[in-house]
Amino acid sequence: MTQDSVFVFSEDLLDYKFSENHPFNQLRIKLTLDLLMQLNAIEKHQIISPRRATDDELELIHDPNYVNAVKLAGSGQLSQEIGENYGLGTEDTPVFPKMHEASSLLVGGTLTAVDHVMAGHAKHALHLGGGLHHGFRGKASGFCIYNDSSVAIKYIQEKYKARVLYVDTDAHHGDGVQWSFYDDPNVCTLSIHETGRYLFPGTGNVNERGQGKGYGYSFNIPVDAFTEDDSWLDIYRTSIREIAEFFKPDVILTQNGADSHYLDPLTHLSSTIKIYREIPKLAHEIAHEYCDGRWIAVGGGGYDIWRVVPRAWALIWLEMTNNHIATGELPMEWMNKWKDASPVPLPIHWDDPADMYKPIPRKTEITEKNKQTLEKALYPIRNQSKKTS
Template sequence: MNHDAVFIYSDQLLRYRFSEHHPFNQFRLTLTLDLLRHLNALDVSQIIEPRMADDEELTLIHDREYVEAVKKAGRGELPESIGEGFGLGTEDTPMFKDMHEASAFLVGGALTAADQVMTGRANHAIHLGGGLHHGFRGKASGFCIYNDSAVAIKYLQKKYKARVLYVDTDAHHGDGVQWAFYDDPDVATYSIHETGRYLFPGTGNVTERGHGQGYGYSFNVPLDAFTEDESWLASYETTLREVTHFFKPDVILTQNGADAHYYDPLTHLSATINIYKHIPALAHELAHEYCDGRWIAVGGGGYDIWRVVPRAWSLLWLEMSGQQHLAATFPEGWTAKWQPKAPHSLPSSWTDPPDMYPAIPRKSEITEKNQLTVDKLLYPLRDQKK
């Protein structure tokens, strides 16, 4: 059966869990699926189970020694002193039981999505369990053990000979994916994020353009802290259109972290849920304009798992599956079901209240700084057109 869009999911994705109090909490997947079910927006025929990535696939990106260390960590056999060298057993990335298997399922979900799209079984595929963009070849970082997006991109190159545009709208710079393809002219990496002056991982400057043959294929839009919707969206729409036109990809892979929102506890941006309607709408448009519709979407960051992530990721699926009309009203049943367990008042609307936060006194200055960043990024592209 061919689908316009498929949803990669199984409960195996919930096994990626560091601890009860760790900010990375895959319970947000449960909340998102339940919101979609309250909307009658997800049919069982659209759900595809992920598989577990094998070692050969993982080592498309990751060092074999690192994969073996992750396996040992998941069995309780990796000494802390050795684990630290691999970024395992740290405050950000603690060791947990069966961490290799849980992480390999996240990667396998991205590969399942890639196969669905590239074989024509679906135009679009979403894998919200993925998006772990900080993982490096031989080291865990920033809650990320294996880098599912990087493995999927290398898989797309090897199996389908595809030119891939990676688009990262997480508030944190997509460093692991960028560095994996920094010298590769057949992969363009695009990341719009909060400036590294204030936020992990501290990279993603507009001057990070690539290296060697890959020079000119890395694009970064670091936004000033407290950036609001208008400047965020203007920066995103202007730059992504030009980058896509320049690169002309065969497939677009988007990472959809939902942590640029004002409520997110780990970041300092001032976006509302409004941007999460526009982010996938533009990706959808560009996929059809340049890639015959081939669009793969993964999840990412997002640490307000009650008020922000379920709405943001539901809006992504509604756009991808052509069901935007279902966002006309918010399902009261979902709010009533989960409010007794939630630490905050849950939303009863797809929009945020206009008085969600006080006026930002530096708004014009922030907007101006972001525009200068956009100009710096676009200048080389526009210069090539002359």
């Protein structure tokens, strides 16, 4: 029997932990799941356990020597010099015990979500432990050891022979996934992110369109710093609709970094929870319009784990399950349970206050600049449709 949606989770996902003070903190998954449970919005039978990805699965994308280096690093057997050549032991991705085991579980969680959707056991699957989009073939980068989305896309191609639309709304450019499929016309990538002029990884320019047979299947929309809700949503709504119509995917995979929010400590955008209501809503519509509902969603960035991420990520599950209860106040039971652990006061309401920040003086200029970037990003498909009409 097909379920509407499944939620991939295990306490073991929290073992992906660089240190106590590292900004990447998977406690946010538990905070999100607990919020859903306090809302009575998820049932035990909808929660499924992740499995570990095998070496063969990891090596669909990653170099076998790199996988071996991760194993050695996690057991204390890799020298610092060799480790740094692989991006391991850096400030962003410090070495931690059993690193391979924790990282391969994150990848396996995304593959678990893939199999449930592609084999017809569920229409939608959410794996918030995934979304590590900066990992490269032979190098860790930006808090990401293995790249679960890249592995999952290659896995979908090989096992299910499907065309994948990958949509990345993290504030940081989805570089690792883009480069994995840069010459592949059967994978279309869309990344909406803060411009790399100010933010890691510095890539994702509008002219990164793919190469060879993959030219024209990579879309990047770098928005200006301090971009607000309306401008961001205009870009998202327009681009995802036009790109889906152009590519006509068999399945949609969304990366749902929650770090474009004004309160995020690592980025410079000015969105609110308003965009996190719309992101899954439109992805859901596209999935049913083009993919018979097939939608796999993963997590990603998001570094205000108390005030932002649980609300933003809970909204993905509520959209997947057509549950419209996310209005008014958050459940008191959730706030009481976590308020003493939180270093900041927890939000009381689902939506952010209208006066959360002072007006942005360059709002008109930023909005116009973003419109121009959108035009440049979509020019090839708009020009092509003019020629064929």
